[in-house]
Amino acid sequence: MMEKIWLVIQREYMTRVRKKSFVVMTLLGPLLFVAMWAVPIWLAEKGPETKKVEVVDYSGLFSDAFESNSEVEFHYVDESLEDAKEYLESGIYDGLLLIPNVDLKEKTNLVYFSEANPGMAIKSEIRKVIAEKIQEEKLKAAGLSKEWLNTIKPEVGIRTVNINENGDEAESHAEVASVIGYLAAFLIYFFIFLYGTQVMRGVIEEKSNRIVEVIISSVRPFQLMVGKIVGVASVVLTQFIIWVGLSLVLSLVIGAITGVYLSPSPAAPMDPQMEAMAAEGLPKITAALASMDFVTIGVSFVFYFLGGYLMYAALFAAVGATVDQDGDYQQFMIPLSMPLLFAIISLAVILQDPHGNFAFWMSMFPFTSPVIMMMRVPFGVPLWQLLLSMTFLAAGFTFTTWLAARIYRIGILMNGAKVNYRVLWKWVRMRY
Amino acid sequence: MINQIEIEQVNKRFADHQALTDLSLTVPKGSIFGLLGPNGAGKSTLIRIINQIIFADSGTIRFNQQELQPDHIRRIGYLPEERGLYKKMKVGEQLLYLARLKGLSKRDAIQKIRIWFDKFEIADWSNKKVEDLSKGMAQKVQFISTVMHEPEFLILDEPFSGFDPVNANLIRDEILALRDKGCTVMLSTHRMESVEELCDNIALINKSEKVLEGKKRDIKMDHKANKYQIVTDAMIDPAIIPFELINSHQEDYGHFNMTFQLAEGENSNDLLSAVFQQGHVVHFEELIPSMSEIFIQHVSKVEGPASSEIISS
Numbered sequence: 001m002m003e004k005i006w007l008v009i010q011r012e013y014m015t016r017v018r019k020k021s022f023v024v025m026t027l028l029g030p031l032l033f034v035a036m037w038a039v040p041i042w043l044a045e046k047g048p049e050t051k052k053v054e055v056v057d058y059s060g061l062f063s064d065a066f067e068s069n070s071e072v073e074f075h076y077v078d079e080s081l082e083d084a085k086e087y088l089e090s091g092i093y094d095g096l097l098l099i100p101n102v103d104l105k106e107k108t109n110l111v112y113f114s115e116a117n118p119g120m121a122i123k124s125e126i127r128k129v130i131a132e133k134i135q136e137e138k139l140k141a142a143g144l145s146k147e148w149l150n151t152i153k154p155e156v157g158i159r160t161v162n163i164n165e166n167g168d169e170a171e172s173h174a175e176v177a178s179v180i181g182y183l184a185a186f187l188i189y190f191f192i193f194l195y196g197t198q199v200m201r202g203v204i205e206e207k208s209n210r211i212v213e214v215i216i217s218s219v220r221p222f223q224l225m226v227g228k229i230v231g232v233a234s235v236v237l238t239q240f241i242i243w244v245g246l247s248l249v250l251s252l253v254i255g256a257i258t259g260v261y262l263s264p265s266p267a268a269p270m271d272p273q274m275e276a277m278a279a280e281g282l283p284k285i286t287a288a289l290a291s292m293d294f295v296t297i298g299v300s301f302v303f304y305f306l307g308g309y310l311m312y313a314a315l316f317a318a319v320g321a322t323v324d325q326d327g328d329y330q331q332f333m334i335p336l337s338m339p340l341l342f343a344i345i346s347l348a349v350i351l352q353d354p355h356g357n358f359a360f361w362m363s364m365f366p367f368t369s370p371v372i373m374m375m376r377v378p379f380g381v382p383l384w385q386l387l388l389s390m391t392f393l394a395a396g397f398t399f400t401t402w403l404a405a406r407i408y409r410i411g412i413l414m415n416g417a418k419v420n421y422r423v424l425w426k427w428v429r430m431r432y
Numbered sequence: 433m434i435n436q437i438e439i440e441q442v443n444k445r446f447a448d449h450q451a452l453t454d455l456s457l458t459v460p461k462g463s464i465f466g467l468l469g470p471n472g473a474g475k476s477t478l479i480r481i482i483n484q485i486i487f488a489d490s491g492t493i494r495f496n497q498q499e500l501q502p503d504h505i506r507r508i509g510y511l512p513e514e515r516g517l518y519k520k521m522k523v524g525e526q527l528l529y530l531a532r533l534k535g536l537s538k539r540d541a542i543q544k545i546r547i548w549f550d551k552f553e554i555a556d557w558s559n560k561k562v563e564d565l566s567k568g569m570a571q572k573v574q575f576i577s578t579v580m581h582e583p584e585f586l587i588l589d590e591p592f593s594g595f596d597p598v599n600a601n602l603i604r605d606e607i608l609a610l611r612d613k614g615c616t617v618m619l620s621t622h623r624m625e626s627v628e629e630l631c632d633n634i635a636l637i638n639k640s641e642k643v644l645e646g647k648k649r650d651i652k653m654d655h656k657a658n659k660y661q662i663v664t665d666a667m668i669d670p671a672i673i674p675f676e677l678i679n680s681h682q683e684d685y686g687h688f689n690m691t692f693q694l695a696e697g698e699n700s701n702d703l704l705s706a707v708f709q710q711g712h713v714v715h716f717e718e719l720i721p722s723m724s725e726i727f728i729q730h731v732s733k734v735e736g737p738a739s740s741e742i743i744s745s
Contacts, residue, residue, distance in 0.1 A: 007532055015521065210516030214577070217483040217510040218533040413485070415514065426447050431489065 004219045005227045012202065012231025017238065026239050030246035038254055051122060053095040056084050059102040065133045072122055088113055097126060104138055177378035178351055180292065184301050184374035189344050192308050192370070193337070195236050196316040200329075202228050203320030203412070212412045221409040226401075229313045233306065292378060296386075300377045303390060308370025310397040312336070314404035321411030322419040331420070339367035347375055354379040364389050366396025403428065435497075436461045436585050436616040437482065442491030444477055451477040452488070453640040459618060459633070464611050466631035466648070467620040468723075470731050473637045475620050476513070479587055482618075483510050495585070506535040509583035513590045513620075515574055517562045523573055524558035527580065534581040541580075548576045552602075568599050575603055579610065586610060587618045592626060604630065624724040634723070636730055643730045648723070655721045655729070658694040662707050663687050663715035673706050687714060 016022055054077045055066060066074035074097075077084055081098065088096045095114035102108050108130060112118055136146055203225075206212040215224055319332045343362065350359045354376045363373040363381075369389050373381070410427040411419070437459040444452040452474045459465045469475050480486045482493065484505060493500040495507075518526055524545065531541035549555040552572055562570055571594050579586065588607070592600045607630065611617055619631060627634065627648075634651065636644040644651060659678070667688045670677045675698065679691040688711075692703055704716055721729075 004533060007529065011529055015518075205518075209519060210512075210514045211518055213485070213512040213514055214510070214516070214530065214574075215533065216485050217508075217512070218505060218530070218535075413480075430447060431487075 005223045005230070008219065008224055008227025009231040009234065012228050013234050013238075016198070016232065016235045022235070022239070026242050027246070029239070029243045030250050033243070033247050034250045034254060037251070051094040051118075052092070053097055053122070054084055054087060054093045055097045055099065056081060057099045059099055061102055061137065062099055062130070062133055065129050066126075072125060085113065088115075095122070099130070102134065102137075104134065104141060108134060174379070176292065178375075180297065180378040181351075181354075181375040182347065184297070184377070185344070185347055185371045188301075188305050188308055188370050188374055189340055191236055191240075191305065192312050192340060195232050195309060196312045198235075199229055199232050199313045200316040200320035202232070203317050203408070204323045207321065207323065207412050216412070221412060222405045225314070225317050225405055225408050229310065229317065229401075232313065233309060236309070293380070297377055300386065301374060304370040304374050304393070307366075307390070307393040307397055311366055311370070311393065311400055312340070314397070314401040318404035318407040318411065321408040322414075322424070324415060324419075339365075340371060343368040343371035346372065350375050355381075360385070364392055366393045369393055406430075434461045435459060436495070437618075438492075438494040438497075439478075439482075440492045440494075442478070442481065442488045442493065444474075444481065444486070444488050450640050452481075455491070455637070455640075455642050457635050457642065457645060459616060461616050462611065462614050463632040464607070464617045464619055464630050466627045466634035466723075467618055467637070468627065468634055468727060469637035474640045475637055476589070478637070479510075479512075479589060479618075479620060482587065483508060503535075506581065507584050509578045509581065509586045511575065511578040511586075511588045511591055513593070517570060517574060517577075519563040520561060522559050522561055523554075523565070526562065527573065527577055530577045531580055536581050544580045544582070545576070548580055552576070567594055568596055571595055572599065572602075575606070579606070583615065585616045585618070587620075589620045590622070591619070592621070592623060624722065624727065627723045636727065638731050644726070651726065652720050652723075655726050656718065657721070658696075658698075659691060659719040660694060660700055660703055661689065661691050661715070661717050661719055662704070662713060663689050664707065664711040665714050666711055668707070668710040672710065673703070675703050675706070691719065 050071060050073055052073045052075065054075050055062070056077060056079070057063060063076065068074050075093070077087070079087075084096050084098075087093055094116075095112060095118055098111040098113070100109065100111075110126065110130065112123070112126070139146060139149060206215065206224075212224075219227075315336055319329050319336060322332060323329045346358075346362060346368075350362065350372060353359060359372065359376055362368045363376055363385070369392065373386070373389050377386070406428045407424055410430055435458050437457070439455060439457040442452055442455045444450075455474070455478065457478075467475050467478070477486070481488050482500070484500065484502065495501075495504045498504075521529070527545045528538070528541050531545065532538065536544070546555075549558065554569070554572065557565065557569065557573070562573070565573065575591070578588070586607075591603060591607070595603060604626075607617055607619075619626070621627065631648050633646065634644070634648050635642060646654075663683070665687055667682060670680050670690055673690075673692070676693045676695070677690060678693050679689075681689050683689055690707075694700060694703065700718065704713065707713055
């Protein structure tokens, strides 16, 4: 009996893995994934061209206030506005900043001339420098020093710490947790739909090809259905493993070539710039990543991924069995996709309060738990909740598989019958 | 005589429809058995029960004197009326898959597929996808998939549909060759000329119940109605023949054709001698009803629309 399921699994697996679309998707996936990370980093590394800005200062207050950096070079010109404008038009400079006489009691209005719109970076840099200088002048006028001002600036930091049942403290990092949660939840949602519909299309193909009666004279319908579901699941896992593997290899290769590393790797040498970056942003992210319980997240992901797929795949198979040639299966598809869609829409709400009542119940209900629980897990979920939710999910997919099998065995032999919910219920109850 | 299949008192009911009622049948080994009946009579349901695709509510089915069980599937070949193949799969791989589903080892399957490829001279199709085959070619592949595991019992539901006359003859010869090798064949068809030509035994099912069963020859004999046809080379006056005339007409080439109904106790020799005193007899025969006539006679007895059967195509 198992031998026959195994044969079905093999066929379902091989026919899909050998398809061109599978090969393309599997190879392009990691490329896209790596490109998504690498291109912005590469652009940031490369930096924009240096802009030359001439400054005409009527006020005489800012003679040394502007410091040139890699993005902007400031040049003070002692020319009339007309001459300065000519320089700009002749292309020597990219921009012209005109500082009028400044009255400390009034709002200061600057004029920036350029052929193209200046970038946000330049505008904010100019505004900052001018504002600081004016503030300094005002302080001076009031008889106060800049140093004194700095001493009265309040400093408040907040560190969020989770205390688990053992009394251990772990720093929580809501931002990193939500990114991981979102990523996992969307992946599960995406895979369930992508491969659930593949199961459905497989069933429709067998039914409309009329091969199904030939097959089920050798194999029980249940074996055929389970073989198909498991076969497609193996395809998903294959694709996923290749994606992860190729992404790692690709990011290492690209890293070796460009010196840009997607993940902090202690073995890899860092250039000075990277070190400078690491000095600021990286420790926080690394610390946040290090604080994540990746074992729990990883195990949960695999479980909810497979459990969620099994929960829905059998139902997709049943829907496929109701289809008659180009029949209307939307009537069953819409209610079937509602819970997952609802789960995805609720993610923002869950994020507000990942441990609230709503989040709790949504992560227990097996139709939504694969998506919702994966959003919650990075925030730390008590073990009993995780186990309870997994038990419900296992019970859930056992039930849907049983229910779907009862519809499937009748549906695949039905041709020309108009199927509605009443008919489905009749099939479920029908003796075999 | 040993029986291949013995069906006793089988009942099957779908939600709102009785598909089989106390049906009993016996299919003798090594014969071709015609399963006849109008659409919706219950033939497909019976065939599906024998193939263990669905199960009877009550009654017993014995295969080789053994109660029907899952491993009998290996010894049955089934060509459904609604049949097809995976369009995107190559012919060779497809046959291998179907053979292995029947329980053949990979080696046996490859060997047997090769024998059939040689027999039909289609070895070069092996790497073709089914969608690239013509309908007739695909039907040949389908037939091979039904018989390649050398079943001892073959169930063919409308096997000739989709075949051109040349290929239909090829398949007919294969069916006869399989029968001669000892295979039992159950043939379900509406093509009465195939029944006349091939079947040794028949059963007629109508409205979920068996109406007729037996050797084709015996059934025909039972249905003859004491009718005789006489042809003379010139027109005669039938009124002076002292038997009941049912029909008479002049043939194109001048012969005169008459059909008489003899009553109980009347002798066909008396009819013949009465006629040849009038003219020259060129043809004389007792009219044996065709299977088609017997079918129509039984099925149209109680007229009614064929109920649309659940689990039926």
